[in-house]
Amino acid sequence: MAEITASTVRELRERTGIGMMACKKALQETDGDLDRAVDYLRGQGMAAVEKRSSRDALEGLVTSYIHPGNRLGVLVEVNCETDFVARTDDFQQFAKDVAMHIAAEQPTAVDRQSLDPQLIEHERSIYLEQAKNEGRPENIAEKIVSGRLEKFYQQTCLMDQAFVKDPNQSIEGFVTQLTARIGEKISISRFSCFRLGERD
Amino acid sequence: MAEITASTVRELRERTGIGMMACKKALQETDGDLDRAVDYLRGQGMAAVEKRSSRDALEGLVTSYIHPGNRLGVLVEVNCETDFVARTDDFQQFAKDVAMHIAAEQPTAVDRQSLDPQLIEHERSIYLEQAKNEGRPENIAEKIVSGRLEKFYQQTCLMDQAFVKDPNQSIEGFVTQLTARIGEKISISRFSCFRLGERD
Numbered sequence: 001m002a003e004i005t006a007s008t009v010r011e012l013r014e015r016t017g018i019g020m021m022a023c024k025k026a027l028q029e030t031d032g033d034l035d036r037a038v039d040y041l042r043g044q045g046m047a048a049v050e051k052r053s054s055r056d057a058l059e060g061l062v063t064s065y066i067h068p069g070n071r072l073g074v075l076v077e078v079n080c081e082t083d084f085v086a087r088t089d090d091f092q093q094f095a096k097d098v099a100m101h102i103a104a105e106q107p108t109a110v111d112r113q114s115l116d117p118q119l120i121e122h123e124r125s126i127y128l129e130q131a132k133n134e135g136r137p138e139n140i141a142e143k144i145v146s147g148r149l150e151k152f153y154q155q156t157c158l159m160d161q162a163f164v165k166d167p168n169q170s171i172e173g174f175v176t177q178l179t180a181r182i183g184e185k186i187s188i189s190r191f192s193c194f195r196l197g198e199r200d
Numbered sequence: 201m202a203e204i205t206a207s208t209v210r211e212l213r214e215r216t217g218i219g220m221m222a223c224k225k226a227l228q229e230t231d232g233d234l235d236r237a238v239d240y241l242r243g244q245g246m247a248a249v250e251k252r253s254s255r256d257a258l259e260g261l262v263t264s265y266i267h268p269g270n271r272l273g274v275l276v277e278v279n280c281e282t283d284f285v286a287r288t289d290d291f292q293q294f295a296k297d298v299a300m301h302i303a304a305e306q307p308t309a310v311d312r313q314s315l316d317p318q319l320i321e322h323e324r325s326i327y328l329e330q331a332k333n334e335g336r337p338e339n340i341a342e343k344i345v346s347g348r349l350e351k352f353y354q355q356t357c358l359m360d361q362a363f364v365k366d367p368n369q370s371i372e373g374f375v376t377q378l379t380a381r382i383g384e385k386i387s388i389s390r391f392s393c394f395r396l397g398e399r400d
Contacts, residue, residue, distance in 0.1 A: 039322075043329030058397040062273035064264035070286075070295075073262035075275035077394045086270075095270075122239075129243030192392035194277045197258040 004032055012037050016047040059086045060189075065099035071196040074102045081184040094178055094186070097165055102191050107158040110188055115157065123152050158188065204232050212237050216247040259286045260389075265299035271396040274302045281384040294378055294386070297365055298358075302391050307358040310388055315357065323352050358388065 004027045012023040012034060018041055026044075030036035041047040060079035067073065078095045085091050109115045127148040131141035153160045159172040166174070171188075179186045204227045212223040212234060218241055226244075230236035241247040260279035267273065278295045285291050309315045327348040331341035353360045359372040366374070371388070379386045 039326055042326045044333055045330050060396055061270040062266065062394045062396055063270055064266055064273055064275060066262065066264055070261040070263055073264055073275050073277075075264060075273050075392050075394055077273075077396065079397075126239055126242045130245050133244055190394065192275050192394075194262045194275055194390065194392075196260055196262055196277065197279075 004028060008032060008034065012041075016041055018046050022046060058189075059083045061086055061092065061095045063092075063095045063099055065096070065103050067103055072103055072194070074099045074191060074193045076102060076191040077189045079185075079187045079189050080182070085182055085184050088182075090178070090182065091186075097163075097174075098171070098188055099191075101161070101164045101171065102158065102193055104164045105158075105161050106193055106195075107161055107191075108156045109158065110190065111157050111159040112153055120149070124149060158191070204228060208232060208234065212241075216241055218246050222246060258389075259283045261286055261292065261295045263292075263295045263299055265296070265303050267303055272303055272394070274299045274391060274393045276302060276391040277389045279385075279387045279389050280382070285382055285384050288382075290378075290382065291386075297363075298371070298388055299391075301361070301364045301371065302358065302393050304364045305358075305361050306393055306395070307361055307391075308356045309358065310390065311357050311359040312353055315353075320349070324349060358391070 004024055008027060009020060009023050012018070012027060013020060015034070015038060016023070018026075022041065022044075023037070026037040026040045027034075030040050038047060058079045059082055060077060062075070062077050064076070065074045076095065076099045078091075078098060080086055080091060112120075124145060127145040128141060130148075131144045134144075136144060154162070159170065159175070161171050163169055163171050163174045169177070175186055175188065204224055208227060209220060209223050212218070212227060213220060215234070216223065216238060218226075222241065222244075223237070226237040226240045227234075230240050238247060258279045259282055260277060262275070262277050264276070265274045276295065276299045278291075278298060280286055280291060312320075324345060327345040328341060330348075331344045334344075336344060354362070359370065359375070361371050363369055363371050363374045369377070375386055375388065
């Protein structure tokens with residue numbers, strides 16, 4: 001039988017709002033598996049549908065940019081550490097700039113880590129095929145593939161893109177600069193970009 | 201060898217902008233598989249990265265609702281058939297109402313069809329467990345499960361939700377009513393809802 005730690009019980013209590021003894025029993029019944037313990041409590045009629053979990057108490061802003069004509073719109077969440085910074089003009093301008101940049105450049109992901117690894121593999125195989133068809137020797141081909149993947153990241157990943165308001169720096173550079181100026185960790189956590197009639 | 205129809209060739213030409221003979225050859229090399237033919241042409245260095253495909257020439261609006269305080273925001277696309285209707289006050293008010301409704305009720309999907317079938321199965325199994333634990337006989341249990349699933353849809357699916365501005369009708373009813381009044385097919389195709397710090 002899995003050992004049920006106090007911290008696991010506490011986490012289950014936080015997720016469900018159910019008392020300690022019931023949480024402990026649920027964890028014992030499900031070998032300490034939190035997700036299954038939630039289901040177990042729900043099956044007992046004790047817990048309601050889980051609300052989506054909230055992360056660390058991040059601050060920041062949710063903002064949007066709707067291009068005139070209403071055929072293109074962006075929703076973005078940018079984060080900082082304190083509500084104080086979130087209210088500054090500097091940070092609010094940053095959020096606006098990022099939303100407008102996304103509308104202009106239409107990235108598909110925040111960063112490389114959030115791209116589907118299968119998609120990257122797929123691109124890589126196509127670049128390799130291209131290099132072969134161009135008659136490049138194998139050691140050169142690898143370099144060409146890397147170069148084209150870099151270019152692919154710059155087209156698809158927000159953090160890798162050249163910032164439309166200052167193309168000399170990437171969005172990542174822009175975020176780093178702002179972090180240094182403000183003295184708080186600044187990040188872009190997610191965005192949606194809708195173009196009328198377009199589908200993924 | 202798969203037969204390559206004229207319509208498949210035409211579709212590949214539309215997706216890649218490449219000439220007919222090259223498209224035909226690509227389809228022959230890939231047994232008429234459109235996706236693989238695109239990759240083949242890219243491998244030959246002939247086609248660029250595909251743009252996301254656009255659907256039927258739908259009209260409509262992309263709009264947003266940002267709740268005061270910038271901790272909650274919604275982006276939504278609503279569709280109609282003509283640009284003329286998209287510009288009417290009636291339709292623009294509809295788009296605004298839907299965005300505000302989503303912010304208030306936070307559905308997770310547009311309709312039942314867009315819910316993950318595994319999620320539905322998971323909910324069903326929990327409701328069945330609940331009914332068993334309540335000591336209900338099997339024939340009654342099925343009815344209870346159906347009823348609770350209906351309630352789940354009303355909580356999670358936009359089209360099933362009671363419209364916040366007029367709780368006597370569902371969003372679906374509201375859309376149907378508008379369709380009848382305007383005389384064009386009206387639909388809500390997608391939305392995003394971001395609450396600061398919250399993750400799926």
